[in-house]
Amino acid sequence: MADDNNTDERDDEKISPWQQIIDNPFLLLFIGVAMPTVFYTLWGVMEVATIPIAPY
Amino acid sequence: MALFRQCPDTGLFFHKEAENLMKANAVAGVVCLLIAGTLALLVVLTRWPAVHLLPADTFYMVLTAHGICALIFWVILFEIAILYFAGSTLLRSRLATPRWACAGFVLMVVGAIMTLAAVFGGNSSVMMTSYVPMRADPSFYLGLILFAVGALIGCFVYLGTLVVAKNEKTYEGSVPLVTFGATVAAIIAVFTIASGAEILIPTYLWSIGYISHIDPAMYRVIWWALGHSSQQINVAAHVAVWYLIAGVVFGARPMSEKVSRAAYLLYIFFLQLASAHHLMTDPGISSEWKIFNTSYAMYLAVLASMIHGLTVPGAIEVAQRKKGLTNGAFEWLRKAPWGNPVFSGMFISLVGFGFLGGISGVVMGTEQISIIIHNTIYVPGHFHATVVIGTTMAWMALTFLLIPVLFRRKMILPQFAKLQPYIFGLGMSMVAVFHMAAGTLGVARRHWDMGFAGNPLGFEYPATAYLLMGIAGIGGVIAVTGGALFVIITVGSLIFGEKLQPEAGLLQSFGVPLADSAYSDEKPARLPMAPAEAVEADHGEAGFEAPGTFILAMVLLVSFVIYYFINWKYLSEVWGLA
Incomplete structure (x- = not known):
């Protein structure tokens, strides 16, 4: 058991920060939701919402 | 205690609950494909100018049902099956919260039935896009919302399965590339479904009178975060299927x-x-x-x-x-192995997606040149190349692979199965190419009658446009024939195919669990880390x-x-x- 833990720790040491990001599905989920929410949805909605309303 | 069985042919492990849910989702997806394909024939025979089968109101009803059934129900139900396969089978892990997964599946089926019932009721012919201020029956929107909630549950069950697999150390290193691709599909699905909720819930409230007005411009912005992103789930998932099939059929490892x-x-x-x-x-x-x-x-x-x-x-x-x-x-x-429908289907999917769907997609995505084909029949030509040749053919190829592995049945009509990808691929390529050509001549995308007969401001297309639409019609009939062949072979195999193990009865083909004797409570051995570095060292030096x-x-x-x-x-x- 102790050997297993040591092996895992060594594995963790070898993993680059970049790989740790790629291996974290919830971080990727955050990026995958935040990017389109900001650049597509919020920006697009702001554009439509700021169209002046035509006078009757 | 989680029960697993190991496929004797492939060595893949199947968690009992995950296996049943994969089957149930895949079978429900194929039922939706059958409905979508039947409706496709009616659409094709109406847009074929020389046939012009349906009257206008029936055509729009059929087109609405075809779009929703094919673009949403078929692909997403099958994608949930893929997620469970990628999360559970490929990681040798039990599925997280199978009861929630069952609840999600039930919601998806109930939602699909509600939506289709609303469409066939005749007062919801609003097309897949359901642009406001066209108003559908409230049950149309409610059905879509239920389906989306069910799919969202499926995505979180998948993400939960990744957590279970990591915590229980069922694999070493990073998840396999196919599972990574499925994760990307699930991430895109979460954004897609959230966008659907943002717009469909207010639209439902508008349809029952609680909200007086929905801005059409606002609707279009948010709806397309649902409408197009739902097809991007397909892209991420079918690319994962390409990698999977390349690995299974050839033992191929990614170049990098x-x-x-x-x-x-x-x-x-x-x-x-x-x-x-x-x-x-x-x-x-x-x-x-x-x-x-x-x-x-x-x-x-x-x-x-x-x-x-x-x-x-x-x-x-x-x-x-x-x-x-x-x-x-x-x-x-x-x-x-061109006679193996698993490979030929996958390769036609890859080539068709790249050459037809990819190239036309870039043209449509360029603001200046998009204008010449905007809202023409070019657009359905493009997305039949991406979603049907690309995604549906990848799903079909995977199904041929899974019939013996997951369903434990031998495939019937193997000679027809060899031909199926070619028939379907040829027909659908004709649909895509000739619709794109007709769209370049300006043929309108959704109009029931391209001749605009009886309209005061009619428009006369060149004769070539009628010819192109006729050829696309012939292609559509060929494609529907290929699709019918797929359904006959797959459903026929589940019912009449030779059993590869005695427990694989008729009901078991449709999601009922195999007998416990088929499973073992022994935990599968840990999935070893793929030797990526060694393979990559082989590549690139020569x-x-x-x-x-x-x-x-x-x-x-x-x-x-x-x-x-x-x-x-x-x-x-x-x-x-x-």
Whole structure:
């Protein structure tokens, strides 16, 4: 058991920060939701919402 | 205690609950495909000018049901099956919260039935896009919301399964590339479904009178975050299926895991922003928004698809060359198992998606040249290349693979199964190419009668447009024949196929669990880490390791460049400058 833990720790040491990001599905989920929410949805909605309303 | 069985042919492990849910989702998906395909025949025979089968009101009802059934129900039900396969089977893990997964499946089925009942009731012929202020029956929106909630539950069950697998250390290192691709699909699905909730819940409230008004421009912006992103789930998932089939059929390993994963990362960052190309002609939205989301972000997602389009056949070529098929540039491809529908379906999916869907997609995503084909029949031509040739054919190829592995039945009619991808691929390629050609001549996308008979401001298309629509009609009939063949072979195999193990009875083909005796409570051995570094060290040192794939990639690039500039030439003819 102790050997297993040591092996895992060594594995963790070898993993680059970049790989740790790629291996974290919830971080990727955050990026995958935040990017389109900001650049597509919020920006697009702001554009439509700021169209002046035509006078009757 | 989680129960697992091991497939004696492939060595894959199946968690009992996950296996049943994979079957149930896949079978429900194929039922939706059957409905969508039957309706497709009616659509084809109406848009074929010489036949013009249905009256206008029936046509719009049928087209609405066809679009929703094919683009939403069929692909997403099957995708949930893929997620459970990628999360549970490929990671040798139990499925997280199978009861929630069952609840999600029930919600999806109930939602699909509600929506279709509303459409066939005749008062919800609002097309898949359901643009306001067209108002459908409230049950139409409610059905879609229930379906979306069910799919969202499926995505979180998948993400939960990743956590279970990591905590229980069922695998070493990073998740396999196919599972990584499925994760990307699930991430895109979460954004897609959230966008659906943002717009469909208010629209439902509007349909029952609680909200007085929905801004059509606002609706279009948010709806397309659902409408187009739902097809991006397909892209991420069918690319994962390409990698899976390349691995299973050829033992192929990705040419570079790092490059393939980086390409998937580009999907996470940029793929969903491509939804903006549906709004190229919308007033009130700035060019900055349109150009950033398409001409910058979308091109990076296209780059990712081109990388996958290079690395999948490249991996196959490397694997084939290692087996001694080294003569010339294409011996590896000539001697590929073209009679195996798993491979042929996957390869037609890859080529059709790249050459037809990919190239036309870039044209549609360029603000200037998009204008000449906007809202024409070119658009259905494009998305039948991406979603039907690309996604549906990948799903079909995977189904042929899974009939013996997952359902434990031998496939019936093997000679017809060999032909099926070619019939379906040929027919659907004709639909895509000739619809795109007719769209270039301006044929309207959704109009029941391209002749505009009886309208005071009619428009006469050149005779060529009628010819092109006729040929597309013939292609559609061929494609429907191929689709029918798929349903007959797959459903027939589940019912009449020879049992590969005695427990695989009729009900077990449709999601009822196998007897406990088929399973063991012994935990599967830990999935070893793939030796990626060793494989990558093999690659890249000898220069052109996959010359055939390089030539194919260059053909794609040259075709793309030529077609792109042809469209600029068309544009110059639309507005002659003195």
